[in-house]
Amino acid sequence: MMKNSLVVAPSPHIHDAASVPHLMRDVVIALMPAFAVSVYRFGWGALYVAAVSVASCMLFEYLIQRFLLHRPSSLNDWSAVVTGLLLAFNVPSNLPPAILVFGALTAIGVGKMTFGGLGNNPFNPALVGRVVLLISFPVQMTTWPVPQGFSTGIFDATTGATALGILKESTGTVQEAMAQMPSYLDMLTGRMGGSMGETAAAALLLGFVYLLVRRVITWHIPVTIMATVAVFTGIFWMADSTQYASPLFHLLSGGLILGAVFMATDYVTSPMTHAGMVVYGIGIGLITVLIRMYGSYPEGMSFAILIMNAMVPLINLYIRPRRFGEEVKRG
C-alpha cells in the first residue's frame, strides 16, 4: 500500500472476529471429547478411520479444485476436515480402507463439489458419503466392533450388534431384548458397539455445550430433534412399555445425539431462521422415530437428516422472519 493512502469504503468499518475457519475449527474442537472416548473404547480402529477419512477428504477436495474446477484451494476453511471427521464418526472403526476412501470421495466429490463447493451443497456431505456406503456395503457398514480398547488390532476385533440392532432383531418383548443391552451408563460413556464416534453420549453432549457457549450453533435444531424423539417415543412407551423402548433409550442409542448436534446443524444444509430450524428439527425427530419403529433399518437418523435437508429450500421459502412493523402494536 502506498504511504498515506487511505481506504474509502462503505460502512460498517469493523467486523466481528468470527470467520468460517474459526467456526469450523470450533466444530473440530467440539468433536474432540467424543473422539477421545472413542479412541479409548475402540483403540487403533478409531485413530485409523479418523486419519484415513480426514486425509482422503482433504486430498479429494484439493485434487478436485485443482484439476477439475481450476479454482484456488479452499482447504484452509477447515470444512473438509469437519466433513472427514464426521464421516469417520459415522462408520464402524474396522471399515476396510478402500471402502472408507470411496466414502470420502463420495462425500467430497458427489456431496459437495458437484454442487459448487462449500455453501452450495443441498445435502450434508458426510451423510451423503455415509448413506452411499451403507447402501453399497451393508455388511461391512453394519459389522460393529465391540469396544476393546487397544487390546486387539483394527480388523480382527470381535464384533457385535448395536443396541438398536438388538431391538430391531428381537422377536420377544422389549424386556427380553433389554437384557442383552448395554446399561444407560454404558450408553452415556460409549461402552457399546456402534459407529466410531456415535457411542459416547456424554462426550457428545459436552461438545454440544461447547458449541453453544462459543455461539457456533444455537439450541434450536438439536433440542427440537431430541425433544421430538423423546415425546414421540414416550407416547408409544407409555402406551405399551412391553413392546416399545423408553425415550431415554432412543435418545442415547444410535447416532441420535451425534446427528442432532453435529450433522443436522450443518449451516449449509439447515434453515436460515430459528423458526425454520424448529420445523426442521421436528421433521428429523419424527422421521427418525418412524424409521426406527417401522423401517427395515434399525437406525434412521442419517436418512431423516437427508430427507429434511431436501425440505430446507421449502422451509426457507415459507418460514421467513417477521418483518419489523408488519402489524402495528399499540403498547
Add this chain to the structure above:
Amino acid sequence: MTMVKTFPRGGVHPPACKITAESPIRTAPLPPEVIIPLSQHIGAPATPIVKAGDKVLAGQCIAEAGGFVSAPVHSSVSGTVVKVDTFPDVSGYRRPAVQIKVEDDVWVDTVDRTPDLVCASDLTPEEIIASVRSAGVVGMGGATFPLHVKLAVPPGKKAELLLVNAAECEPYLTCDHRVMLEHAAEVAAGVALLVRALQVERAVIGIESNKPDAIAAMSAAVAGRPGISVEPLRVKYPQGGEKQLIKAITGREVPPGGLPVDVGVVPCNVGTALAVYEAVLKHKPLVERIVTVTGPALAEPANWKVRIGTPFSWLVNLSGGMPEDTGKIISGGPMMGKAAPSLEVPVTKGTSGILLLPASQSLRRPASPCIRCGRCVTVCPMGLEPYLLSKLSALSRLDEAEQHHIADCIECGSCSYTCPSARPLLDYIRLGKAVVMKKLRLQGRK
C-alpha cells in the same frame, strides 16, 4: 436489578472502544479558516446571502433556508468571507460552501454566551419552533433532518411522546455521553422546551446502561420536571436506531415506510436537545457542536467543542496528529460512519466523531462463499433476510428485492458486521435499495 429495556429482534455486540468516555469536553481553538457547507441537512441546500469580501460575525446568518425542508446556516466565526464556492465534503463530492477567514471572535450581540442557566419562560409552541427554525437546528445524531419540520406534526397525526435518543450505541463515540455529564441541566431544559413545542405529556430519555454516570446525571437533572424520565437500555447495537429505540421504550413498531409520529412518537437526539436550549433561551444559532476525535492509535483522543466548518485536520492535529499508520478516516462511528477521502473536510452539524483506524483495521477480510449460516437473518433488527436481498441486488432482480422489503433496511450494518464469510452484504443491499427507493418516490409523486 430492574429489567433494562431493549429491542427484541436482532442486533450485535461490537466492542465499545469508548476510549474518550472519561475525557471532559475541551474547547477547540479557532482554526485560521473555516468552510461552512450550505447543505448540512437533509432537504434543499441553504441560499447564501453573503459574498466574497463581506465581514461576518459569529452567529450571523450567512445562508437562508432554501425551502420548508431546509435550514438556515450561520457563520461560526467572525471574519471575512473569502469566497462562496464548492468544496469537497466528507463523501469527496464538491458542494456549495462559504469559506471564511477567521479574524478575532466577535459574536452577534443578541447571543448569550454566558454559562448561566436560563429558565424556560412562558414561550408558546409557535415561538419555540420559530426560534429553532431561525437558529438552523437540525437532528444532530447523524440524520440532520431539520428540527422544525419534525416539530410540525402533520395534521391528522398526534404526538404523545418525545423520545430523546441518548443510546449512543456506536462504538468509540462519546460526544452524547459527555454532553449528558457536563450539560445535564441544559439538556433537561431543552427537553422541556421540546415537550412544550410538541404539546406532549411525556418525554423519555433513553440511555444505554453502560453509561451509569450519564443515567444518574440526567435523572437528577430531570427530577424537578414532571413528565420527563430517564430509561436505561440494554447495551446492544443498534439500540439508538430510531425504530429500535421506539420499540424498546414504547413497545410500538413504526410501520414500514411510516414515520415515528405514526405511532405517536417524535424522536430527537440528546445533542439536539442541547442545541434547542441554546437556540431558544440563549439565542445562539447552531454554530458549535461536540465532536469525539478518536482512534486506537491517536495520541490524545478527546471530545472537542468545535465551531462548524473547522477542518478535520485541525482537530486531528489538536488530538496529537494523524498517526503514521492511519488507513481510514471515518466521519461518525465505525458501524454507520462515512469513510472520508482526506482530512481536508469540514465539521458539519451532523459530525459526531472523527475516527482514525490504523491500516491493519482498515481493509476488509476477503469475502468467501456464503455458508448459509443464517447469522445475517438472526442479527437483522428489521426482520429482513440480508443474504437474499444482497443476492437479489447483485443479480439486479430488484422487483423481488422490493417484495422482500429491501426498502425497510436501515443500513445499520449488523449483517455485514456479523457475516463469517465477510461478504459485503450491505454494499449490495444499498445498491438495490437506492434504486427501489427512487422508484417508490417516483410512484409516490404520480
